[in-house]
Structure formats: structure tokens, C-alpha cells
Amino acid sequence: MSPVAVGGPALFIGTGTAYVALVRPELDPADPGVRLAAERAGVAPEEFAGPGDTWAVLFEDDGGGDGFELPGLRDSEAAGFAERLRAELAAARTPGGTPEPFGVDGGSVLSLDARPAGGDAYTFAARLTPPGDEPAELTVETGPVSAADLLADLDAFLGSLA
Template sequence: MSPIAVGGPALFIGTDTPCVALVRPEIDPAQPGVREAAERAGVSPEEFAGPSDLWQLIADRTDGEGREIALTELSTADADAFAGSLLDAIADPDAEFTIVLTVAAHDVLRLSGRPAGEGFAFLASVVPPPSEGTPQLEVEIGPTALADLRVELEQFRRSLR
């Protein structure tokens, strides 16, 4: 399901554009900027890069409108709990639901699901923090097969361990 490779844990809802993604990209030690920073710090590029702890919420619509929000206060446990809530919500293929990802007392993502074909269609409301000054973005995500969604969620949760 993942339309782009991020190297670290990634949960994509939607098979292409439109989609929303919760990702924790890895820092590539081969990037020139990373190599230069490591040299200045007096460590190897691999040691400098290490695992990234910075989560991002990415939303993309077919009209080119999108958002990318740094989630500096999101923990891996919170990301896992969100994925677990979504997994629980899709357990009933006939249910409509809304789950919320809250970071630092701010709801950054409201994900509403409704049955559609052999899976679910979603409305994702991405709400940047007020300090960013950008408006909420709504992303309509077409039907996603239930089996594919379960696999994506389970793989994401395994990648967090």
C-alpha cells in the first residue's frame, strides 16, 4: 500500500493519492548533508544518523493540495495506539467510525471510516497546530480493501517493535 519508501515505520491509508500517512523516516547516512554534519560532529555518518524519533503526518490530495506536519511530541507508543484503534475499528466491516490522533492536547488527525465495497472509504481531517497558521485539510480516500488495510496496520505495528 505504501506509495513512497520512507525507510522507517510508515502507515499509509490510501493506496496512492489521495492518502494520509503517519511516518517516522530514517535518516540516510549516505546523504551529503548528513555526512558533512557527522564530520563536523566528529562521528561516523551511521552513528550521526541513528534512528529518527521525529514523526510526520503527511496528507496528499489529487488536486495537489497537501500538508506535512512534524509531530515532535508523538511517541512510538502513541503511534502504535492509533494503529491499534484503527485495527479495532475495522473489525466490524459494517461499522462507521471516527478515530482521532491527538498530539500535545491537539487533535491533528480525525479519521472517519465508512463501509465501501470490500473495505472502507475514509475522510481524513488533518488539522495543523494553530501555531502553523495553515487551515485544516480534508482528504477523501476511496475504498481500501479490508484485507489490505489489516496487513498495512499489522506491518506498521510490527515495524514499531
């Protein structure tokens, strides 16, 4: 599932070299930033450890990757995106039918366009627009992703948010 370990809820779409991920990383008490924040707050780093509350989008495209935070994104919004993706993917895979292209709008930051890639696979074009004063849209094209595997990942992601 995951080319990047984040320790919290994570939905990865793509392959090890071309992916987009919606993640809410866990805070690690051994992380130097967590340790510094805890020291400044006058508490033990272990008190800061555990589920974080800030969602982020991570991406990689042929070795070049980055990410950006999504301040204010709620778990319900992340779940809503995953539920829409799951519904579109399930509808596009009608038994005995030809897989159909589909799209999922994740708001101003993330949108997906899916195209059949043979068999039970899809490729995704993820349009990403980092928040900011002068957003610069970029597109990440993933390699083929098994629809069955993605449905299982979506179920696991949604379960991690329940």
C-alpha cells in the same frame, strides 16, 4: 502498501494519489542534511544513520501533497492510534453483517472517519491539523481501501514498533 518509501515504521491509508501516512523516517547517511549535521557534530554520517526519532504526517490529495512533523510524538502514541484503528475496523466488519461507518480520534492532529465503499472496502476522510500558532485544518479524502489489506498493514506497522 506505500506510495512513499520512508525506510522506518509507516502506516499508509489510501491510494497512490490520495493518502495520509503516519511515518517515522529512517535517517540516510547519503542525505545532504544528514551529512551536514554529521559534519557539524564532527562525526561520520553513518553514526547518524538508522531509525529517526521524529514522527511525521504525510498526505497527498490528487497530486498535491505535503507533510508536517510531530515533535514529541512517542512510538506508544502512534501504536495506540493504530490499535484503535485496527479495533474499530475489525468491529465494523462483523461476519455476515453490513460494514458500518466508524471514526478514530488521533488527537488534535489526525482524525479519521471511515465509510463503507462496497465489498470489503472503506474510504477515509482524514482531518489533519498541522501543529503551530495558527493551525489550518485540511481534509484528505482517500479512495477505496481494502479492509483486509489495511488490517494486514496495521499488523505490520504494529510489528515494526514492537
